[in-house]
Structures are given as C-alpha cells and as structure tokens.
Amino acid sequence: MTLISAFHKRKIITWQFLPKNVMVNYANYLEFLENRLHPEVRKARIHRPLILHDNATPHKQPAVKDFFNQHRWRVLRHPPYSPDLSPPDIDGFVKIKQPHKGKRYQNENELIRAYEETINKINLENSFKGIYMLPCRWESVNQTGGEYIK
Numbered sequence: 001m002t003l004i005s006a007f008h009k010r011k012i013i014t015w016q017f018l019p020k021n022v023m024v025n026y027a028n029y030l031e032f033l034e035n036r037l038h039p040e041v042r043k044a045r046i047h048r049p050l051i052l053h054d055n056a057t058p059h060k061q062p063a064v065k066d067f068f069n070q071h072r073w074r075v076l077r078h079p080p081y082s083p084d085l086s087p088p089d090i091d092g093f094v095k096i097k098q099p100h101k102g103k104r105y106q107n108e109n110e111l112i113r114a115y116e117e118t119i120n121k122i123n124l125e126n127s128f129k130g131i132y133m134l135p136c137r138w139e140s141v142n143q144t145g146g147e148y149i150k
Contacts, residue, residue, distance in 0.1 A: 001108065003096070003115070004032045006040070007088055008049075010126040012096075012119050014040045017112050026061035033067055041073075052076040052134070054086060079141060090133055095122055 002024055005015040014036045018028060041049055051073050053059045068075055078086075099118050105111040122128055 001111065004029065004036075005088060005092070005096075005119075006037045007092055007128060007131060008044065008046065009131055010128045011123045012092065012128065013037075013044060015116075015119060017115070020108060024056070024058050026058040026064055029058040030061075030063055030067060033064070038071065049073045050076055052078055052086065054078055090129075090137070092128055095127060 001020055002018040002022065003015055004018065004024060005012050007013065016032050016036055018024065022028070051068060052075075055078060058064065065075075067073075096115065096118055100111075100114060103114075105114060
C-alpha cells in the first residue's frame with residue numbers, strides 16, 4: 001500500500017492510503033490536495049502554506065501547479081536528488097514505519113488501523129521534527145552546491 005501524507009510543524013495533518021497496487025499519479029495526488037489537505041489547511045488556519053515536495057512527476061503536473069496557484073500556496077524549490085531535504089524522509093516515514101518492522105497483518109484493514117494508530121501517537125506526542133530541521137539542512141545543501149548531506 002502507498003501512503004500519501006502532509007506534515008505541518010510537529011504533526012502529520014492528513015494522510016491517505018491508496019489501494020493495493022495503485023501508485024501515486026497526478027490525479028490521485030490532486031484529489032489528495034483538494035479533498036484531504038485543503039480542508040485541513042483551512043481548519044488549521046494556515047494562511048499561506050509553504051509546500052515542499054520532491055520532483056516526482058505527479059508534483060510537477062500543470063493541474064497540480066494550477067491548484068497551488070489558485071489557492072496561493074507557495075512551493076519551495078526542491079533541488080533534484082535531495083531526499084535529505086524532505087522532512088518526511090528525515091524522520092517522518094521512519095517514525096511511521098519503525099513500529100511495524102517485521103510484523104505481519106491479517107489484511108489491509110488491520111494494516112491501515114495499525115498505521116493510523118502510529119500516526120495518531122506521533123501526533124499526540126508531537127514527535128515529528130523534520131520541519132524544524134529543514135532550515136539548517138536547506139542551508140547545508142545550498143552551501144555544498146546540492147551535494148547529499150547526512
């Protein structure tokens with residue numbers, strides 16, 4: 001299963017599991033933005049979100065760019081091949097996946113419930129810190145000319 005998620009400060013503000021064997025494409029990414037993220041952004045009163053995502057094909061599609069322009073969301077340029085800048089990659093996905101390592105689930109619903117419990121725990125503990133690490137990491141990448149940092 002594939003997880004699409006959005007992070008804000010120390011929380012995962014929304015997420016969506018795609019059905020088995022469904023990959024992220026611009027249509028389901030745009031649906032996530034419109035039906036999941038946009039309502040959460042409004043609810044949290046985030047006036048002008050700053051979006052950072054990698055250079056995956058769904059993120060670069062004209063319809064997705066139009067969505068950001070229409071809602072006046074700013075998109076931070078993400079240097080190619082820089083997963084070390086992505087807050088979810090820094091510690092978000094590790095925190096989501098780690099408790100489930102080596103476990104087997106009876107079915108998709110059990111797996112989804114287990115992951116949702118983990119996400120809720122991360123949010124309750126405010127333990128996501130990738131966003132706060134971004135400014136220093138961004139500066140390091142710029143100083144090294146885009147080289148990978150640890």
